[in-house]
Every structure is written in C-alpha cells, then in structure tokens.
Amino acid sequence: MRGLLTLVVVMGVLIVAGVAVIGLTVAHRLTHIAVPAGAPSDTVLDEPAGTQVMGVMGMGDRLAITLRGGGPDRVVIVGVGTGQHLGTIRLTH
Numbered sequence: 001m002r003g004l005l006t007l008v009v010v011m012g013v014l015i016v017a018g019v020a021v022i023g024l025t026v027a028h029r030l031t032h033i034a035v036p037a038g039a040p041s042d043t044v045l046d047e048p049a050g051t052q053v054m055g056v057m058g059m060g061d062r063l064a065i066t067l068r069g070g071g072p073d074r075v076v077i078v079g080v081g082t083g084q085h086l087g088t089i090r091l092t093h
Contacts, residue, residue, distance in 0.1 A: 033058045043083035045076060062086065 048070030055066040058080075065076045073091040078084070 043078060045078075045085070047076075 045065070045067075047067060051070035052068050053065060054068050054073075057064045057066075061080050063078045063080055065078060067074050067076060075089040075091070077086040077088070079086055
C-alpha cells in the first residue's frame, strides 16, 4: 500500500512539472519575438508632422504601427525582415 501511495505522489509531481514546463514554454514563445537575421536597423516612415505612434504590435514577420494625427488615424504594416512598407489601413470615425 505504501508503494502505491509513493507511486501516486511521484506521478502527481510529474504531472504538475509537465504542466509548468508547457506553460512556461508557451509564455516564453509569446513574449519573445524572433527578429530574422539581417533585419534592418533603421526604417523611416514617411508620415506628416504631428503624427504620433499610439501602439506597436508584432504579427509574426510584420509590425502593425497605430498612428494618430497628421491626417486620419491609421495602421501601417511594415515587414520586420525587410523594413518594407506593406500597407496602410485608414481608420474612419
């Protein structure tokens, strides 16, 4: 009976450890965006004066940059590896 209790405790510990490893792996992958080798260090957005960056979100190999001012609010999509302007989404009120 004592051997069974030991086995149950050990398996419980292994289950908890496995769930913790999975959780930490998912959290690490979500918070650490890999920048491709050769990513540009400088990218210039040709935006009018008075433009403010309201937020930046990584989407795989792209960045979505939310801008306000200097015209209608907009989201500019930029390629991380190339620095190329991929598109603009204009937001209307």
